[in-house]
Amino acid sequence: MRESTGTSSSGGLFRNGVVPIFTDGRSDVVRIDELNQVISITLDGRTMTVAAGTTVAAAILQAGANSRTSVRGEPRQPLCGMGICYECRAQIDGRMHQRTCHIVCGPGMEIVTG
Ligand code: FES
Numbered sequence: 001m002r003e004s005t006g007t008s009s010s011g012g013l014f015r016n017g018v019v020p021i022f023t024d025g026r027s028d029v030v031r032i033d034e035l036n037q038v039i040s041i042t043l044d045g046r047t048m049t050v051a052a053g054t055t056v057a058a059a060i061l062q063a064g065a066n067s068r069t070s071v072r073g074e075p076r077q078p079l080c081g082m083g084i085c086y087e088c089r090a091q092i093d094g095r096m097h098q099r100t101c102h103i104v105c106g107p108g109m110e111i112v113t114g
Pocket residue numbers: 077078079080081082083084085086087088089099100101102
């Protein structure tokens with residue numbers, strides 16, 4: 001596969017074919033040549049596939065689900081997409097209240113909404 005060597009005008013948004021993605025530490029980069037790959041995740045007990053590099057928030061929206069339900073019973077979905085509003089929280093691999101807009105789907109990842 002061909003490897004990108006591009007850089008952004010901001011001085012290195014991506015280098016050596018690696019795109020940095022904000023996460024909680026599970027995986028901080030997605031290689032450009034991996035972006036055309038498909039991975040399998042489990043969302044509320046159902047297996048689904050997403051493109052590598054897809055955030056958990058995007059996968060939840062792709063499935064037509066809500067991230068969580070508020071204490072008043074209102075369905076919540078991602079709002080800001082940049083980690084500020086906390087509206088996108090869901091359980092990921094057993095860890096509660098993860099901001100899904102900051103986490104990239106990993107193979108076999110188990111996501112629970114609601
Ligand atoms: S969408 Fe606002 S914190 Fe994730």
